[in-house]
Amino acid sequence: MKFLIFLIILVGIIGFIAYLYNQLVSLKEQFKNAFSQIDIQLKRRYDLIPNLVETAKAYLKHESDTLTKVTEARNTALSALKAVTGNIDNSSAITALNQAEKQLSQALTSFNLQIEAYPELKANENIMQLSEELSSTENRIAFARQAYNDAVMAYNIQRKTFPTNLFAAKFGHFKDAVLLSFEDSSELQNAPKISF
Numbered sequence: 574m575k576f577l578i579f580l581i582i583l584v585g586i587i588g589f590i591a592y593l594y595n596q597l598v599s600l601k602e603q604f605k606n607a608f609s610q611i612d613i614q615l616k617r618r619y620d621l622i623p624n625l626v627e628t629a630k631a632y633l634k635h636e637s638d639t640l641t642k643v644t645e646a647r648n649t650a651l652s653a654l655k656a657v658t659g660n661i662d663n664s665s666a667i668t669a670l671n672q673a674e675k676q677l678s679q680a681l682t683s684f685n686l687q688i689e690a691y692p693e694l695k696a697n698e699n700i701m702q703l704s705e706e707l708s709s710t711e712n713r714i715a716f717a718r719q720a721y722n723d724a725v726m727a728y729n730i731q732r733k734t735f736p737t738n739l740f741a742a743k744f745g746h747f748k749d750a751v752l753l754s755f756e757d758s759s760e761l762q763n764a765p766k767i768s769f
Contacts, residue, residue, distance in 0.1 A: 593737045597747050600731050604724035604750055605661050610717040615654050618710045622647045625703045632694040636687045646680035649673045667751040674755035718753050725750040
């Protein structure tokens with residue numbers, strides 16, 4: 574009789590631990606999926622930026638430093654994104670992506686200020702179309718980033734909540750996930766505005 578009670582308790586504990594493990598796996602996969610949506614939108618933006626720079630080059634001959642900074646920031650952000658893709662558990666890679674995106678945002682803001690000085694460039698049909706696509710992509714990135722951060726928050730809360738916290742470290746591959754901020758807290762409310 575005692576053995577049967579012990580066996581039932583043991584099966585219950587094992588079942589509970591399996592449930593906690595499966596919860597963590599599910600939440601981790603959700604934030605990985607949310608990141609894949611960000612990945613798609615960031616790549617779209619990175620593809621748009623060279624077209625925008627190339628179109629503006631003829632008008633901004635005297636602003637080559639700005640064009641270079643935008644191109645370099647884009648390339649750095651793309652490299653940071655590649656480092657994160659498939660390696661979402663690497664918190665230093667996420668931090669590097671946050672930094673690279675912040676620098677890209679600053680470069681695009683500076684680029685936008687330079688464009689403002691050239692009314693004929695602002696009126697260029699290609700620039701207007703690229704600007705609209707970039708603005709739309711920025712909005713998609715903001716929504717995807719919010720979904721990712723929500724999924725990361727749910728995962729981190731589950732991971733730190735009792736009794737999951739007792740087992741998460743022992744499971745081995747359930748580390749804290751890092752939020753994507755891209756901007757510092759004073760800039761967080763708005764995606765960079767690229768309007769020509």
